[in-house]
Amino acid sequence: MDGKNNTDLFDFILMGLTDSEELQLVLFSLFLLIYLITVLGNAGMVLLIRLDPHLHTPMYFFLSHLSFLDLNYSTVITPKTLENLVTSSKYISFGGCFTQMFFFVFLGATECFLLSSMAYDRYVAICNPLQYSVIMSITLCRSLVTASYMIGFSDSIINVLFMNSLKFCKSNVIHHFFCDLAPILVLSCTDTHDVETMIFILAGCTLVVSLITISVSYVFILTTILKINSTSGKRKAFSTCASHLLGVTIFFGTMIFIYLKPSKSYSLGKDQVASVFYTIVVPMLNPLIYSLRNKDVKNALIRVTQKRESARHLRWQRF
Numbered sequence: 001m002d003g004k005n006n007t008d009l010f011d012f013i014l015m016g017l018t019d020s021e022e023l024q025l026v027l028f029s030l031f032l033l034i035y036l037i038t039v040l041g042n043a044g045m046v047l048l049i050r051l052d053p054h055l056h057t058p059m060y061f062f063l064s065h066l067s068f069l070d071l072n073y074s075t076v077i078t079p080k081t082l083e084n085l086v087t088s089s090k091y092i093s094f095g096g097c098f099t100q101m102f103f104f105v106f107l108g109a110t111e112c113f114l115l116s117s118m119a120y121d122r123y124v125a126i127c128n129p130l131q132y133s134v135i136m137s138i139t140l141c142r143s144l145v146t147a148s149y150m151i152g153f154s155d156s157i158i159n160v161l162f163m164n165s166l167k168f169c170k171s172n173v174i175h176h177f178f179c180d181l182a183p184i185l186v187l188s189c190t191d192t193h194d195v196e197t198m199i200f201i202l203a204g205c206t207l208v209v210s211l212i213t214i215s216v217s218y219v220f221i222l223t224t225i226l227k228i229n230s231t232s233g234k235r236k237a238f239s240t241c242a243s244h245l246l247g248v249t250i251f252f253g254t255m256i257f258i259y260l261k262p263s264k265s266y267s268l269g270k271d272q273v274a275s276v277f278y279t280i281v282v283p284m285l286n287p288l289i290y291s292l293r294n295k296d297v298k299n300a301l302i303r304v305t306q307k308r309e310s311a312r313h314l315r316w317q318r319f
Contacts, residue, residue: 041287042071052300070283097179110152116213117144123217254278
């Protein structure tokens, strides 16, 4: 493919995770199961929050958007990965690759700032509970969510435009299972220093600003919890933010491992495993993290189920 630039390049080849047909079948079955759980879990969470009036609170408003992001985040990556695991053709068009990259960065960056908004919500709930309903108004909640989407969109547009300025003439083979930034940078036959710098700055700013917001919120939360005299009070206060803290740790831990380093240090094995974790596994874990130990979600599920059963029973009585 020598001498061809990005306008002449019609497709890439995604090498995937392994060449072993037996292992590909195992991975296909595993990823398909994870994806089905992800779709059911996140779509179910969005639907449950919408149907149950008791969950129409700022915390669950943010959680519904987190589930929406995770559902789309996984859908951007997993179906194409599943297709490549069971077909011999592993091609993805140039436009398709950059479209996948755009939505991947857009949804990932948006989730960073949404998690920051959720941390601020927990800070207000624990540190200023009497003013919670006034401070966390529906206007503020919508503004925080809208800002998260707008920043994520801006980050993604800038990344894709810079990546699209590169020329690809070394190879069209991507040693990865989706169109991530680092493996595509390796294919460029032009100097990638400026593009790498811009990606590093954007990723760094996104992660640092989000982490500072989350860290400051949790410092105040921890300080407030330590001032509570009763053990049961401390446990109750901490339980309200434990799920969010776990989700933040998993999400940001893998993000930092992947993106806050130069592309030359890209490690095929380690980075692919980390990528599988945050693109395929984490979107499945979030609805489980936020629902398994959450009495509000469990009670809402019972109420919605009972309401549906009552409505069905009334319809049968009419006949």
